[in-house]
Amino acid sequence: MSNWWKTATVYQIYPRSFMDSNGDGIGDLQGIIQKLDYLKKLGIDIIWLSPIYDSPNDDNGYDIRNYYQIMQEFGTMEDFNQMLDEIHQRDMKLMMDIVVNHTSDEHEWFQRYHDFYFWQDQPNNWNSLFSGPAWEYDAYRGQYYLHIFSKKQPDLNWENPKVREKVYDMMRWWLDKGVDGFRMDVINFISKDPELPDGPNGDGSAYFMNGPRIHEYLREMNKEVLSKYDCVSVGEMPGTTPEDAKRYTDPNNRELNMIFTFEHMDLDGGPNGKWDLKPLDLVGLKENLEKWQHALHDVGWNSLYWNNHDQPRIVSRFGDDGRYRVKSSKMLATCLHMMQGTPYIYKGEEIGMNNCALDSIDAYRDIETLNMYKAKHDAGVDHETIMTSIYAKGRDNASTPMQWSDASNGGFTTGEPWLQVNPNYKDIHVEAALQNQNSIFYHYQQLIQLRKTIDVMTTGSFHLLYREHPDIFAYERQSNAEKLTVYCNFSVHEHQFDLPDGDVLIHNYKELASTDKLILRPWEAVVFYVNGGHQS
Template sequence: MTEWWKQAVVYQIYPRSFMDANGDGIGDIQGIISKLDYLSELGVDILWLSPVYDSPNDDNGYDIRDYQKIMQEFGTMEDFDQLLVQIHERGMRLVMDLVVNHTSDEHQWFSEHPEYYIWGDQPNNWRSFFSGSAWEYDNSRQQYYLHLFSRKQPDLNWENETVRNEVYKMMRWWLDKGVDGFRMDVINMISKDQNFPDGAQGDGTPHFLNGPRVHEFLQEMNREVLADYDIVTVGEMPGATTEDAKLYTGKSRKELNMIFTFEHMNLDQGPTEKWDLQPLRLTDLKKNLEKWQLALYEDGWNSLYWNNHDQPRIVSRFGNDGQYRKESAKMLATCLHFLHGTPYIYQGEELGMTNVAFSSIDDYRDIETLNMYNEKRAQGVPHEQLMRAIYLKGRDNARTPMQWDETPNAGFTTGKPWISVNPNYRDIHAQQRHEQDSVFSYYRQLIALRKQLPVITEGKFELLHRDDEEIFAYVRNSADEMLTVYCNFSETPRELPVPEGRVLIGNYPAQKIQEMVLLRPYETVCFYEKDER
């Protein structure tokens, strides 16, 4: 089977916020279908769909009640089948979210097959990622069940072979339908230390992140399901190191194609939690990305991302979402897309969409945000301090509706949106994509270059100007091609030596280059050289 996914660009759709076709304020499958030509115009190859399965929606669809049914708000299985046909007709592929660390407590397994879940007579001290204990008492069984996330998301017991076979059967059902792969939600949490020891300060992660049997389970999944299909797989893996990643993605190990790492996304926070805000040091970011670029170059593969449904908007985070919004959005895109690996674009990123600052906590919808706010307010943390953290790090920053045009609700819905639209939609929307200097048209160029220049897929990474706190510069080298990427992460104009080759792409009007390249605020400029011998 070919490794077609190495040259591909992935676009993540968060269905609830993408496009609403029926006016109920919630995005849906027919809304996605109506925008496939837009995605085709962008040039992406793979669409990753966040969960559309039947769910009581306690955690925005990541609490699944029925894996083989579509959530009523999103449409029907007939709508899904139509979506799949339309995607394939445009030469794109569809990746589904696979959420099998846990289900909803409303899944019929929970009442009919409680042995599919993890139970204990006495809870240990593990804390849930969504605040509070990771154990919930069940009156009918007079036992506690484990939930690493919401109490409505009981963890499946992967030690039970029947559970694994049920999961594999469900996966084959979707693949036989024609889907082209899976993004696997927190898949490195499926194996728990069966002694369930207490964790330091309630942190259980050493006992379930990259747990004792996780590689055995994934190799079994590959044997039983994945190996029979020409698909792509990516595992979401908090806490995975480069050494872990080599084990998960090494060719001979037959597990997954690539993983999502979180290390680079945790550099602007303190050691304990994401709400502990710290400014990003560019040298830390460069050091981290270099580590991943070098570690997975020979064997393994990187997923490249700045944004997803759980992350704040990158232009507000590592860029400048005011005066230099367009420039920094393009610079950040360039920095990422020319690295070694498969790039992921999250909906609205290609427009330079920004974080939102709602005035009231009542405007937020995310369970993680609301639980954190309520818990810390009860501890006496000031409202203003918490709102500042939410403005910078809250997951709802990514979940405000897609900004299609200047009409009310940004053209997302004719009804009342499930979460408010970012008020800046009149200044940032998809109708601007035809403008020559739009962020959208710049993304189109980046995606097209990946198809044209093998060095972007194959070249080795070399970091330049390692200790510079404002400049991220690197080279990609192959046998006969060289790509030099300069990115200014600051408002300070900077001069750098002119590298070999011609200017390939940049985010400012072309400048006359002599001995030095002048990098203006948030400027990126890339040079390309091909040995024609």
């Protein structure tokens, strides 16, 4: 099998918020079809589609009722077939998001097959990741079932070989249809400790993250399904170390191509988790990304991302979404894309979409956010304190509709959008980006093209520079014939360095501030390139 995904760039579409073709306020498959030429212009190789299966939509489609049907508000299977065909006509590929740690409680399996799920008469003390206990009483059965997430998302029991067989059948069905791979939601949760012991203070993660049979299950999935197709496989894996990741992504182990980790996304959370806000410690971020770059080099493969459907907007988080929104968006893109791995762009990242403080708690739609608000409010935390955390970290920051133009609702819909559009759509939108050659869009386009032509971006080693510098993220990438030196200023302060060898490969200012020193201005990013030991 080829490693085509190593030089590819992925674009994640959150279909509900991408483009609405019929005015019902909800993005849909025909809307995606309308915008495929836009993604082709950007240079995208793989489209990752968040779940579009039939679902009661308790958790934005990550609660699947039927793996073989399209959610009605997104369209029909005919729409899907057309979309897949049009994606392939443009030499792009489609990666489906599958959720096989749990299903919806409305799935036929939950209604019919007791042994497909976890049941107990006396549940353990685990807490759900969406607040409250991880067990729900079912009056019909007179027992409790396990749900690591929402109570409408019962966990599948992978100890049962019939469960695995059903999952593999479903995966083959989609691959036979022509899809090009899978992103697998919380796939490292599928193996639970069969004893289901209590966890410290209700934290059961030690017994369901990277569980006892996880590698066995993934090798079986690879043998039965993935190895039979030229497809890409990406596992979302919270609580994973670099050592774990080596095992998951080493081709010799025949498990997955790459995984999503979360460590670098947890660095601006305090001791009480993501809602406990603290400023980014850049030294910590550098050391974390360095650790992953070194660990997987020549062994496995990294996924490179700042944004996805679970994360707030990176320009509001690690950048400056005010005066330096454009500069810091380009800087963050440069910093990430020059590393080793497959880069992921999340809808709207390429035009610098930022966080949006919605009008009131009633305007929010995300179940994690709403559950957290209720739990904290009931515990006596004041409204303003909770909302400050939501404005910074809520998942609805990523869900606000795509801003296509300065028309009503950003050109996303002619109807009432399912979630409020960021009011800054009048200024930040695709039409404006496409008309401005210095826009964030064209910076991303250039980064994507460079990955296809500069081998050192894919193969080179990683060497961190200025480790303890509080504002500058600088590193070198080196292979036998090529060298990149990357400088990124994560601040409004100016900093001066010796000018490195090479010519400027990509830059977020029009030109260097000096010809004899490297003077980094606010949020400046510049990459120097040496080819074959000579300046390019």
